[in-house]
Amino acid sequence: MKVVALAGGVGGAKLAEGLANALPAGNLTIIVNTGDDFEHFGLHISPDLDTVCYTLAGFASPDAGWGRADETWAAMDNVGRLGGPIWFRLGDRDLGTHLERTRRLKEGQPLSDIVRDFSRLWGIQQLVLPMTDDPARTLVQTKDGDLAFQEYFVRRRCEPAVTGFKLEGGNSARPAPGVLEALARADQIVVCPSNPWVSIGPILSVPGIQSAIDPEKAVAVSPIIGGRAVRGPAAKMFAEMGFQPTAAAVARQYQRVVTHFVLDTEDSVLESEISNLGMQVLVTRTIMGGLPDRLRLAKSVLDFVGHHHP
Amino acid sequence: MKVVALAGGVGGAKLAEGLANALPAGNLTIIVNTGDDFEHFGLHISPDLDTVCYTLAGFASPDAGWGRADETWAAMDNVGRLGGPIWFRLGDRDLGTHLERTRRLKEGQPLSDIVRDFSRLWGIQQLVLPMTDDPARTLVQTKDGDLAFQEYFVRRRCEPAVTGFKLEGGNSARPAPGVLEALARADQIVVCPSNPWVSIGPILSVPGIQSAIDPEKAVAVSPIIGGRAVRGPAAKMFAEMGFQPTAAAVARQYQRVVTHFVLDTEDSVLESEISNLGMQVLVTRTIMGGLPDRLRLAKSVLDFVGHHHP
Numbered sequence: 281m282k283v284v285a286l287a288g289g290v291g292g293a294k295l296a297e298g299l300a301n302a303l304p305a306g307n308l309t310i311i312v313n314t315g316d317d318f319e320h321f322g323l324h325i326s327p328d329l330d331t332v333c334y335t336l337a338g339f340a341s342p343d344a345g346w347g348r349a350d351e352t353w354a355a356m357d358n359v360g361r362l363g364g365p366i367w368f369r370l371g372d373r374d375l376g377t378h379l380e381r382t383r384r385l386k387e388g389q390p391l392s393d394i395v396r397d398f399s400r401l402w403g404i405q406q407l408v409l410p411m412t413d414d415p416a417r418t419l420v421q422t423k424d425g426d427l428a429f430q431e432y433f434v435r436r437r438c439e440p441a442v443t444g445f446k447l448e449g450g451n452s453a454r455p456a457p458g459v460l461e462a463l464a465r466a467d468q469i470v471v472c473p474s475n476p477w478v479s480i481g482p483i484l485s486v487p488g489i490q491s492a493i494d495p496e497k498a499v500a501v502s503p504i505i506g507g508r509a510v511r512g513p514a515a516k517m518f519a520e521m522g523f524q525p526t527a528a529a530v531a532r533q534y535q536r537v538v539t540h541f542v543l544d545t546e547d548s549v550l551e552s553e554i555s556n557l558g559m560q561v562l563v564t565r566t567i568m569g570g571l572p573d574r575l576r577l578a579k580s581v582l583d584f585v586g587h588h589h590p
Numbered sequence: 591m592k593v594v595a596l597a598g599g600v601g602g603a604k605l606a607e608g609l610a611n612a613l614p615a616g617n618l619t620i621i622v623n624t625g626d627d628f629e630h631f632g633l634h635i636s637p638d639l640d641t642v643c644y645t646l647a648g649f650a651s652p653d654a655g656w657g658r659a660d661e662t663w664a665a666m667d668n669v670g671r672l673g674g675p676i677w678f679r680l681g682d683r684d685l686g687t688h689l690e691r692t693r694r695l696k697e698g699q700p701l702s703d704i705v706r707d708f709s710r711l712w713g714i715q716q717l718v719l720p721m722t723d724d725p726a727r728t729l730v731q732t733k734d735g736d737l738a739f740q741e742y743f744v745r746r747r748c749e750p751a752v753t754g755f756k757l758e759g760g761n762s763a764r765p766a767p768g769v770l771e772a773l774a775r776a777d778q779i780v781v782c783p784s785n786p787w788v789s790i791g792p793i794l795s796v797p798g799i800q801s802a803i804d805p806e807k808a809v810a811v812s813p814i815i816g817g818r819a820v821r822g823p824a825a826k827m828f829a830e831m832g833f834q835p836t837a838a839a840v841a842r843q844y845q846r847v848v849t850h851f852v853l854d855t856e857d858s859v860l861e862s863e864i865s866n867l868g869m870q871v872l873v874t875r876t877i878m879g880g881l882p883d884r885l886r887l888a889k890s891v892l893d894f895v896g897h898h899h900p
Binding site for chain 2: 320321322323324351352354355356357358359361362363364365370371372373374375376377379380382383384386397398401
């Protein structure tokens with residue numbers, strides 16, 4: 281069985297790790313948001329790709345949700361002493377990834393080639409693909425004006441009220457090689473519990489990707505539980521965009537993308553509301569701690585869709 | 591008394607440290623070669639500026655002659671694991687310098703402003719100036735073709751026989767702000783024991799610098815002792831360029847730049863040959879270990895020129 285997952289950062293990476301372990305090597309393709317990639321200190325940073333790869337490789341920081349475990353901070357300490365910006369913390373090991381990725385990009389190599397090689401060297405046995413090799417950057421439209429994603433997310437700590445989102449360069453972005461092929465042959469497509477506005481939205485905005493998803497085979501896992509995002513600003517964004525931040529609002533947002541929806545047990549009261557949208561609903565525990573949780577949820581999701589589309 | 595020193599990497603940095611300690615704060619300006627600056631991993635690297643600044647700040651690596659003491663290598667280890675180039679070793683602390691310098695250069699700030707700020711924050715009490723803020727890169731012409739300096743120096747380990755040198759972009763490079771002013775008001779100008787071809791040569795090739803040097807006030811310290819370079823490929827370069835690699839060859843190379851020359855006791859036999867070029871010659875011990883050696887040589891050099899031009 282071939283499965284494709286769409287993922288952003290931490291929540292997406294957790295379920296992606298569960299799926300990677302639930303499926304034979306080579307049966308999973310993870311399409312990762314690159315809308316919040318940015319240049320910092322002259323280096324190309326791909327936060328979501330790194331979170332997904334570090335998680336699959338087993339060396340993600342267990343606490344921070346970003347960066348690597350057993351990290352040191354000598355470079356950043358020196359940057360701080362020189363009066364430089366330290367709002368985006370780059371660890372020393374992590375810097376090696378940015379250095380080599382930047383070097384290869386400057387040689388003209390596509391990001392997808394670089395990610396494939398890095399993944400292999402890190403022992404990752406599933407395929408990780410950026411949504412696109414082209415520059416396409418999430419712009420958060422706020423009451424304080426348009427902000428680049430990291431500007432909004434890290435420097436402004438998600439404080440400005442959002443009024444909309446834009447994928448700059450999105451119109452001319454092409455899906456990375458392998459993305460449409462993986463979606464076309466997928467038996468199941470899993471929209472991971474990532475932020476619908478700034479993680480999954482950018483992936484779906486790359487021309488050709490959303491139309492390559494067969495909603496009958498697609499399932500989304502809600503990143504909002506009990507009216508709160510498990511992590512990050514998703515709930516705040518729903519509220520500022522005029523929607524009550526619930527799993528039902530997430531389901532409505534994905535109405536043309538998926539026909540299956542996974543709801544946390546805490547939100548079981550929303551089951552009929554989501555069913556009324558014409559979706560199959562699975563109610564299960566979706567909060568993920570370590571690998572056992574991730575694997576259990578991955579298997580539940582695969583069984584759920586497999587039951588309807590065997 | 592106002593003094594200007596011209597310096598490249600390790601040897602120059604040692605005498606510069608001696609001069610910095612021999613003179614009151616603010617009385618020394620060190621003009622540093624930037625001909626071997628290069629871009630690596632997207633970062634702007636200034637090897638000689640960093641060697642000089644790290645040495646003056648007291649945190650140069652005592653062994654390697656480049657980089658910082660108490661350095662860690664997490665970033666480079668990761669680059670190596672990813673199959674990237676590790677021939678130019680960037681330590682983790684050192685990376686902080688390159689990151690912040692690159693960030694500020696990309697904002698359009700001149701290198702000389704950045705160096706001035708870094709120096710101040712590192713507690714350096716003399717003025718360090720790049721020879722130019724403009725791109726001017728040393729090209730080593732060899733039997734294997736033209737090589738960028740680091741390509742020749744680090745990757746090829748100075749193996750290809752040199753046929754000449756070129757400062758690419760040199761014609762349109764302007765001396766960094768402060769360089770000509772410092773030379774104009776200098777009571778003494780010290781050409782440090784750096785490589786004449788690839789450290790001092792590029793500085794003198796920036797239009798306006800050589801003509802701002804009054805040879806009557808200028809002294810050079812030989813980087814070649816007993817027919818060998820104290821460090822690096824200077825002797826090999828002299829030989830390949832068709833000159834017997836001796837301190838006398840260095841003196842001839844500087845004949846239009848200085849009227850004073852400092853010779854190691856080991857080379858005292860060359861004293862009359864160099865005197866015959868019309869130069870005042872000081873014979874003294876020029877090999878420098880730690881700060882006491884550097885300070886002693888600095889004081890000898892200052893006294894020597896001061897004696898003739900009090």
